[in-house]
Amino acid sequence: xxxxxxxxxxxxxxxxxxxxxxxxxxxxxxxxxxxxxxxxxxxxxxxxxxxxxxxxxxxxxxxxxxxxxxxxxxxxxxxxxxxxxxxxxxxxxxxxxxxxxxxxxxxxxxxxxxxxxxxxxxxxxxxxxxxxxxx
Amino acid sequence: xxxxxxxxxxxxxxxxxxxxxxxxxxxxxxxxxxxxxxxxxxxxxxxxxxxxxxxxxxxxxxxxxxxxxxxxxxxxxxxxxxxxxxxxxxxxxxxxxxxxxxxxxxxxxxxxxxxxxxxxxxxxxxxxxxxxxxxxxxxxxxxxxxxxxxxxxxxxxxxxxxxxxxxxxxxxxxxxxxxxxxxxxxxxxxxxxxxxxxxxxxxxxxxxxxxxxxxxxxxxxxxxxxxxxxxxxxxxxxxxxxxxxxxxxxxxxxxxxxxxxx
Numbered sequence: 389x390x391x392x393x394x395x396x397x398x399x400x401x402x403x404x405x406x407x408x409x410x411x412x413x414x415x416x417x418x419x420x421x422x423x424x425x426x427x428x429x430x431x432x433x434x435x436x437x438x439x440x441x442x443x444x445x446x447x448x449x450x451x452x453x454x455x456x457x458x459x460x461x462x463x464x465x466x467x468x469x470x471x472x473x474x475x476x477x478x479x480x481x482x483x484x485x486x487x488x489x490x491x492x493x494x495x496x497x498x499x500x501x502x503x504x505x506x507x508x509x510x511x512x513x514x515x516x517x518x519x520x521x522x523x
Numbered sequence: 524x525x526x527x528x529x530x531x532x533x534x535x536x537x538x539x540x541x542x543x544x545x546x547x548x549x550x551x552x553x554x555x556x557x558x559x560x561x562x563x564x565x566x567x568x569x570x571x572x573x574x575x576x577x578x579x580x581x582x583x584x585x586x587x588x589x590x591x592x593x594x595x596x597x598x599x600x601x602x603x604x605x606x607x608x609x610x611x612x613x614x615x616x617x618x619x620x621x622x623x624x625x626x627x628x629x630x631x632x633x634x635x636x637x638x639x640x641x642x643x644x645x646x647x648x649x650x651x652x653x654x655x656x657x658x659x660x661x662x663x664x665x666x667x668x669x670x671x672x673x674x675x676x677x678x679x680x681x682x683x684x685x686x687x688x689x690x691x692x693x694x695x696x697x698x699x700x701x702x703x704x705x706x707x708x709x710x711x712x713x714x715x716x717x718x719x720x721x722x723x724x725x726x727x728x729x730x731x732x733x734x735x736x737x738x739x740x741x742x743x744x745x746x747x748x749x750x751x752x753x754x755x756x757x758x759x760x761x762x763x764x765x766x767x768x769x770x771x772x773x774x775x776x777x778x779x780x781x782x783x784x785x
Binding site for chain 1 (some may be wrong): 543544570572573574575576577579580581588590594595598599600601604657741742757
């Protein structure tokens with residue numbers, strides 16, 4: 389597993405929207421800071437080419453309001469603040485994502501348990517045969 | 524091939540001004556793509572400054588963080604200006620009228636000076652129709668044509684020269700007379716079309732700001748403009764005011780030359 393990209397890209401694309409909305413729910417933030425929060429949370433490095441088009445979509449959908457603030461000695465920063473529409477979207481997405489995650493977790497967990505049972509069963513059978521043969 | 528430093532500075536002046544922390548070639552391709560799509564200048568300035576800000580803080584290059592500039596520009600899905608065919612046609616209409624007026628005036632002026640009647644040939648009408656069609660196509664398929672010019676500048680220049688050569692050839696070869704009119708009538712009609720095109724252009728300039736769409740940085744410093752910015756503004760205003768007059772001025776020069784030859 390790559391430390392910079394710990395998860396498959398298609399998994400991240402599915403979950404990125406709700407994650408970024410959740411980060412913005414904590415208060416206004418700008419692109420680079422959001423990218424850092426995502427990395428720190430264990431999702432890995434999210435490229436600007438993935439993050440900013442998503443923020444642009446939020447802007448055109450009215451989920452965020454924009455404010456440019458002067459940077460500290462550097463170029464300005466574009467701050468994104470969650471609007472009421474954005475909060476409603478977050479609530480809906482978060483609820484659906486939680487349901488989806490619960491479903492997939494239970495499915496994957498049951499498959500994993502079944503596999504482990506199968507393996508244990510198969511292993512026991514092998515042992516029994518070995519014992520019978522040796523005796 | 525590395526460009527000389529001055530040429531380099533001139534070519535990338537805009538990119539260096541708006542995005543000093545990222546690769547100039549990346550910024551150039553990004554701006555051109557957004558311009559071709561039809562995104563407003565203020566939105567381009569906004570998107571470019573955001574890339575610059577990200578790269579300045581992360582220390583990464585634009586190519587590393589954002590990938591291919593053209594793909595990134597398209598992926599942003601920024602809203603585009605209302606540049607439908609009608610608006611484009613209205614923008615270039617005055618130029619078409621002026622060019623046709625210029626052709627009729629120039630063709631008939633030499634005969635008027637010599638006191639001969641103006642002989643309208645098939646070549647004259649074909650060239651006028653070809654030119655009007657080309658200008659209309661330029662208005663209607665501006666994005667496609669501009670994209671071709673940006674991607675293949677040398678080929679575009681050769682096409683332009685070949686087109687000019689074709690027009691001269693048509694004038695020479697298709698010399699069958701269609702009509703014979705008094706040369707001063709031709710000069711009068713040509714002059715009237717030229718003036719009408721100029722008047723249309725000046726009126727439209729006052730009512731439309733279609734071409735006036737500069738790149739705008741999101742955090743422009745408030746306060747009195749610097750001498751440099753003031754000078755640049757004056758130059759831009761002069762060029763803007765000069766634009767509708769360029770065809771009438773070119774016509775006047777050609778007519779003066781024809782007069783001098785006669």
